[in-house]
Amino acid sequence: MQCPKIGIAICSHKKYSYLKETLQSVIAQRYYRKRIDIIVVEDGANHREEALSSFQEAVHSNLLNAESSVRSAHMILTDRNCGTSKARNIGMDMLIANGSEMVAHLDGDDLLHPDFSSALSSCLIDKGIERAVSYSQVNAFQDGALQLSDILGDNFSHLANSFGPRRDLYCSVWMMPASVYREVGGYHEWMKERWEDAEFVDDLVARQMPAFPAGPYYFYRLGSVLESREKAQREGAELLWAKRHFLHPTVPEVTDRHFDPAFYAEIQNQGKDKDRRCAGKVRIELIPGFGPTPEVGEYHG
Numbered sequence: 381m382q383c384p385k386i387g388i389a390i391c392s393h394k395k396y397s398y399l400k401e402t403l404q405s406v407i408a409q410r411y412y413r414k415r416i417d418i419i420v421v422e423d424g425a426n427h428r429e430e431a432l433s434s435f436q437e438a439v440h441s442n443l444l445n446a447e448s449s450v451r452s453a454h455m456i457l458t459d460r461n462c463g464t465s466k467a468r469n470i471g472m473d474m475l476i477a478n479g480s481e482m483v484a485h486l487d488g489d490d491l492l493h494p495d496f497s498s499a500l501s502s503c504l505i506d507k508g509i510e511r512a513v514s515y516s517q518v519n520a521f522q523d524g525a526l527q528l529s530d531i532l533g534d535n536f537s538h539l540a541n542s543f544g545p546r547r548d549l550y551c552s553v554w555m556m557p558a559s560v561y562r563e564v565g566g567y568h569e570w571m572k573e574r575w576e577d578a579e580f581v582d583d584l585v586a587r588q589m590p591a592f593p594a595g596p597y598y599f600y601r602l603g604s605v606l607e608s609r610e611k612a613q614r615e616g617a618e619l620l621w622a623k624r625h626f627l628h629p630t631v632p633e634v635t636d637r638h639f640d641p642a643f644y645a646e647i648q649n650q651g652k653d654k655d656r657r658c659a660g661k662v663r664i665e666l667i668p669g670f671g672p673t674p675e676v677g678e679y680h681g
Contacts, residue, residue: 382505383412384482386497386555387475391467392488393423396430398601401528403438403453405491408532411449411498417480417671418453419471420488424461431457432667439669449497452671458680459663465567465576466659470680472566476558478674484555486598493531493597500555503594512590513560515552516597517542523601531599540599549581549591550633553598560589568627569659570651575620582628622647657681 388406392399399420406418422431435455456470464487472483482501486492493499496516503514519540530536564583571579584591618639625634626647639647661681666673 383415384501384505384557385480386411386416386501387472387478387480387483388416388418388497389468389471389475389483389485390418390420390488391423391464391471391485392420392431393461393464393467394426395488396434398489399431399434400438402486402488402491403435405494405528405531406486407438407448407450407453408494408528409449409492409497410494411501413447413449414451416450416497417475417478417674418450418669419474419674420453420455421467421471422455422457422488423463423467424458428457431455435667435669450671452674453669454671454674455667455669456676457665457667459665462659462662463569463572463576464574465569465571466662466681468576469566469569469657470662470664472561473680474674474676476561478672480558482555482557483561484553486553487600489601491526491528491531491599491601493599496597497555499594499597503592504555504557507590507592509590510557511560511563512592513554513556513584514592514594515549515554516594518551518553518598518600519596520600520602526599536599542596549584550578552593554591555594563587565656568654568656570654570656571620571623575624578633579624579627582624582631582633585631586628618643619647623651626651 390402409416420435439453468485475483500514500516504512521540526536526539530539567576568579621637622639622644625637661679663678664680666676
């Protein structure tokens with residue numbers, strides 16, 4: 381697998397003002413010609429026209445670029461807000477079903493370095509291990525401080541800072557073979573409030589899945605809502621840690637944590653029937669962009 385087909389899912393919820401630039405950063409990938417497919421999942425679009433406008437403006441610039449690495453880009457609209465985990469599963473399921481051999485994702489307001497795809501896929505190919513993931517350390521930047529032109533011009537080091545310890549998988553973004561995604565079973569749709577990443581890493585650790593760093597190729601936007609996110613995360617931390625412990629009690633991050641027995645019993649009762657695909661069916665609509673059109677049904681789940 382020297383030049384695998386790569387699928388990238390962009391999961392967005394009301395990120396209309398950022399989506400165009402985010403999508404452009406994926407379209408700008410320096411990789412083999414026509415080997416990248418993109419699915420944008422707009423999770424419960426309340427302002428349909430704004431979502432469509434951002435998407436269509438971004439893809440229009442690629443329509444006549446015969447040398448682009450991007451083979452196709454399409455949008456999925458869901459009829460309700462079903463959460464980040466579900467949105468990622470929708471996008472990555474479709475990409476894999478339509479031939480992607482490796483998959484990755486990003487949020488609808490973040491950016492990729494143009495070498496993201498080549499660096500993360502080469503990392504896995506060079507290791508020669510099929511049952512593994514590669515990861516990019518994350519650069520964090522303040523909303524408005526960094527533009528895509530800075531990244532494309534390789535002039536961003538003073539505008540972005542490494543986000544968390546470089547060996548910390550919890551502060552990373554991954555690329556994985558389709559087989560790894562299938563083995564894990566996708567993102568756990570019970571996890572909410574930005575802890576779906578940590579649960580996914582817990583599952584990789586529990587399965588003793590090797591993970592290899594490829595370098596800092598991902599840019600995470602610290603927006604104006606960060607304070608409210610942190611407040612919500614602090615207030616719900618005990619619940620969320622308990623969920624993680626319930627699902628993966630042997631991974632290092634949760635092994636030594638202790639919970640009130642009555643509280644933990646309640647978590648066990650809530651979660652005993654929660655499989656990874658517990659968010660149920662969601663009605664979806666395909667908005668064609670360019671390139672081969674993926675086969676999708678009326679519902680996902």
